[in-house]
Amino acid sequence: MTQSVGIIGHGLTGITAAIMLARAGYQVDLIGRKPEFSGGLQLAPNGLAALQSLGLYDDVMKKAVRLESICITALGDGRTLADISHHDKRVYLGMGRADLYQLLARHLSQQKNIRTLASPAIHLARSGEAMEIFLEDGRSVHADEIIGADGANGLCRSFVAGAQLSRKEAPYFAMRSEISADILPRLFCRPQTRLMLGEGCHFVSYPIAAQKKINCVFCASAEALHPEWADSILAGHPLLKYLYDANPHWAKLPLYHDTPIASWRRMGVTLIGDAAHMMPPHLAQGAGQGFEDIAYLGAQLAIKDLSAGLRSMAIDRAARLAPVSGKAGVTGRVMRLSGLPGQLRDSLLGLAGTQLVENWLEDIWQGNN
Ligand SMILES: Cc1cc2nc3c(=O)[nH]c(=O)nc-3n(C[C@H](O)[C@H](O)[C@H](O)COP(=O)(O)OP(=O)(O)OC[C@H]3O[C@@H](n4cnc5c(N)ncnc54)[C@H](O)[C@@H]3O)c2cc1C
Structure with missing residues (x-):
């Protein structure tokens, strides 16, 4: 008999997992409301290798902007600290989240064995050998296994690890906006990631949507991001004033640094994506790691049954994620330095930044090999 999987969470991880599992022959229920997607994502070589093994790479390439380098400058005086160029073999992309979701939704619609249920899950329970998912709209769904892709504050994370990040105050926030490229200086439209390091804050931008829009993110402490x-x-910055003049809507996103949870699986529930490994976005790895979870699970399911494949994924990927998450946290701390430590950081980057950044990211960009 065909085995069934209930996936909770209709974000980028949930929908991608649904496509992989349906193609592998499982009956899939994708549970949750489709979110509104805005802003962009950078996709590094490891995330792209995962998307390639899921058969999604070519479509992603058609919609993404290939970024040629990561240019790190000082926010204060604009001097270049490091320029990490992506050589021919290293593909690194910028992409609109809405564009990525749209192409995933097209692949989803091609699968007959996926049912989408646009209602949040409110409770999970064992039901004989299977699991039962209770939905807010009164329905309930039985599944042999549940995949929790419902993010850092979801039901599944609480079920498996008892941990909810929303109970913690976020010390840092990202302000994210997408701005039409027409009204910004050409510098922002270059196919590169621009990272500007300031005093306890930093700014990142890169083009998305065929270079017609620029994804802009400003990260700082909760105190610095007061209403004004x-x-x-x-307003007073020679480059950032153009963002100010554009007066876009800024989405305020909390940045948590989570201690990685050791176990991603309990009873019939297995976590993937942010539900398993919420990390600050400073290495641009969150979604990419979610795609790695799914690709790794796909490879396990080619040689193991459903429960064994999920168990292996949960153990192996948790071991892989702990250092990635640690590095994301350290990167955030370095980006937030100010005063003398900040000046030392900038000097070091000026002397050997390219090599330092390449070495720091090398094992992450290599992926789950
Ligand atoms: C500022 C910023 C910049 C980032 N930049 C990058 C980047 O450049 N590259 C990169 O790879 N990553 C980046 N990330 C990380 C990336 O956005 C996340 O890792 C990724 O979106 C997580 O996707 P997800 O589907 O696992 O979780 P989520 O996006 O959190 O989706 C979970 C979904 O589950 C739903 N849900 C919750 N509870 C329930 C329930 N009870 N029932 C049903 N549904 C439920 C939610 O509504 C949501 O739709 C960035 C993050 C931030 C904040």
């Missing part, structure tokens, strides 16, 4: 933050930080 844009007047005090953006």
Whole structure:
């Protein structure tokens, strides 16, 4: 008999897992409301290798902007600290989240064995040999296994690890916006990641949507991001004032640094994506790691049954994620340095930044090999 999987969470991880599992022959229920997607994502070589093994790479390439380098400058005086160029063999992309979701939704619609249920899950329970998922709209769904792709504050994470990040105050936030490229200086439209390091804050931008839009993210402490933050930080800056003049909507996103959870599986529930490994976005790895979870699970299911494949994925990927998450946290701390430590950071980057960044990211970009 065909085995069934209930996937909770209709974000980028949930929908991608649904496509992989349906193609592998499982009956899939994808549970949760489709979120509104805005802003962009960078996709590094490891995430792209995972998307390639899931048969999604070619479509992603058609919609993404290939970024040629990561240019790190000082936010204060604009001097270049490091320029990490992506050589011919290293593909590194910028892509709109809405574009990525749209192409995933097209692949989803091609699978007959996926049912989408646009209602949040409110409770999980054992039901004989299977699991039962209770939905907010009163229905319930039985599944042999549940995959929790419902993010850092979801039901599944609580079920497996008892941990909910929303109970913690976020010390740092990202302000994210997408701005039309027409109204920004050409510098922002270059096919590169621009990282500007400031005093306890930093700014990242890169083009998305065929270079018609620029994804802009400003990260700083909760105190610095008071209601007039844009007047005090953006308005007087020679480059960032163009963002200020554009007056876009800024989405305020909390940045947590989570201690990685050791176990991603309990009873019939297995976590993937942010539900398993919420990390700050400073290495641009969150979604890419979710795609790695799914590709790794796909490879396990080619040689193991469903429960054994999920168990292996949960153990092996948790071991792989702990150092990645640690590095994301350290990177955030370095990006937030100020005063003398910040000046030392900038000097070091000026002397050997390219090599330092390449070495720091090498094992992460290599992926789950
Ligand atoms: C500022 C910022 C920049 C980033 N940049 C990058 C980048 O450049 N590259 C990169 O790879 N990653 C990046 N990330 C990380 C990336 O956005 C996340 O890792 C990724 O979106 C996680 O996807 P997910 O589907 O696992 O979780 P989520 O996006 O959190 O999706 C979970 C879904 O589950 C739903 N849900 C919750 N509870 C329930 C329930 N009870 N029932 C049903 N559904 C439920 C939610 O509504 C949501 O739709 C960035 C993150 C931030 C904040």
